[in-house]
Amino acid sequence: MNSRSLQTTIIFLVVGGILALALGGFFGVASNRFSAMFINLQTWIFTRYQGFQDLVTAPGDIVALRQENANLKAQVSQLQAQLIEMQQRVNETEILAALVDFSRSNPESTYKAASVIGRDPSPFLHYIIINRGSNDNIRRGMPVVTNQGLVGRIDAVIADAARVQLITDPASSVNAYLQNADTSAVLYGSVTGDISLDLISQNVKVEPGDLILTSGLGGGYPADLIIGQVVTLRTLEFELFQQATVQPAVDFSRLEIVLAITNFRPVDITPLEPVSP
Amino acid sequence: MRNIIAFPLLGLVVILQSSLVSEIHLLQGYADLPMLIIAAWALQERVESAWHWAAVACLFTGFISSLPWIIYVIGYIGIVYIARILQRRVWQAPLLAMFSVIFTGTLFMHLLSFGVLTLLGTALPISDVATLITLPALLLNMLFSIPVYTLMRDLSYWVYPAEVMD
Numbered sequence: 001m002n003s004r005s006l007q008t009t010i011i012f013l014v015v016g017g018i019l020a021l022a023l024g025g026f027f028g029v030a031s032n033r034f035s036a037m038f039i040n041l042q043t044w045i046f047t048r049y050q051g052f053q054d055l056v057t058a059p060g061d062i063v064a065l066r067q068e069n070a071n072l073k074a075q076v077s078q079l080q081a082q083l084i085e086m087q088q089r090v091n092e093t094e095i096l097a098a099l100v101d102f103s104r105s106n107p108e109s110t111y112k113a114a115s116v117i118g119r120d121p122s123p124f125l126h127y128i129i130i131n132r133g134s135n136d137n138i139r140r141g142m143p144v145v146t147n148q149g150l151v152g153r154i155d156a157v158i159a160d161a162a163r164v165q166l167i168t169d170p171a172s173s174v175n176a177y178l179q180n181a182d183t184s185a186v187l188y189g190s191v192t193g194d195i196s197l198d199l200i201s202q203n204v205k206v207e208p209g210d211l212i213l214t215s216g217l218g219g220g221y222p223a224d225l226i227i228g229q230v231v232t233l234r235t236l237e238f239e240l241f242q243q244a245t246v247q248p249a250v251d252f253s254r255l256e257i258v259l260a261i262t263n264f265r266p267v268d269i270t271p272l273e274p275v276s277p
Numbered sequence: 278m279r280n281i282i283a284f285p286l287l288g289l290v291v292i293l294q295s296s297l298v299s300e301i302h303l304l305q306g307y308a309d310l311p312m313l314i315i316a317a318w319a320l321q322e323r324v325e326s327a328w329h330w331a332a333v334a335c336l337f338t339g340f341i342s343s344l345p346w347i348i349y350v351i352g353y354i355g356i357v358y359i360a361r362i363l364q365r366r367v368w369q370a371p372l373l374a375m376f377s378v379i380f381t382g383t384l385f386m387h388l389l390s391f392g393v394l395t396l397l398g399t400a401l402p403i404s405d406v407a408t409l410i411t412l413p414a415l416l417l418n419m420l421f422s423i424p425v426y427t428l429m430r431d432l433s434y435w436v437y438p439a440e441v442m443d
Contacts, residue, residue, distance in 0.1 A: 117295075117296060118292075118299070118341075119295060120299070120341075120342050120343055121291065121294045121299060121338055121341060121342045122342050122343075122390060123299075123305055124344065124387075124394060124410065125342070127342075127343050129295060163343060170394075171394075171397075171398075171399045188400075190405075191401050191405050191409070192405055
């Protein structure tokens, strides 16, 4: 072994020994400072390298990011549309579940569910159009309800649609029954969409909050369908009858699905009415 | 031949009136889209088929509405008549003519509806009708009249293209 190679071997052994001692923790503080410095240096170099790499590869990444962004936006739009659809379905399901509960609790009647698809083009009238007609055994005069209460009755029918006169229509009148007062009255609609009770006898005591049901008199509607509640009462001594304003049980501005009572046949009592001479 | 578009267009308009426009209400009043279409069509200079369009509108609207069909027949034909008269008088200011026709037409239709329904026995307090139905409907009809007029003018150019002289 010549002197040069001996020198190299000694240097390697010394450096290796120092390194082994340092890694073994024999140098303590000096070793920690060295390693911290080494790590900081490595971090600095790597950060600068990453910055440089980003700079070099940026154009390609922007295109890819834009593409990814567009894809994600499309996906978000699609998911939002799905969410809206699901919310609609949930709403429909809730309404249908309520209607099913209602039909189960009133098993004496048979029902046909229908969606509201339009309203009368004239603002003077309060009619809705439903998507069930004579093909679904819907007939003129059948009462229409929701789980909340009475909506109206079928006014005209074609094969796949029908027109329903709401109880709020100014030409509508329903024979009603005040449950607490045990008396009959007549419910009228109006052009404003409000409903009111008239022909209440002066002898009976009616309170705000009293429940109003259909009486079944006249044969136009079955008995005991909920109409609403008395809100205010107007009693004047010089008048023959009392009047009351009514809060309808049904929200007529948000009618979506209704039930037609298909086993009810209205009775036409016109021939029995007395003819004035 | 292009006038045949009256059938699908007015059918669509009546569907829109029943399902959409009747939901956009101010108090109790809402716009009358078939009336706006008929009035705007009758005011176009080249149009010769305004009466036919009015008849088609009466057919569709009378079918879907429970208002007596005679109201639509008299109302829409009357509006075309008013529009034809005004078109000759104020032809240099078409939008002014449109506003005038819509104003008089709305009042005419509502007066007619009120009269016929009252005759048929429906109780309609005139103050409620005026404040809750007619005035809001008038405002909405006026608002919708500008875009409807523009659309119908473009449609009239398509139905009645200008003749090129050799």
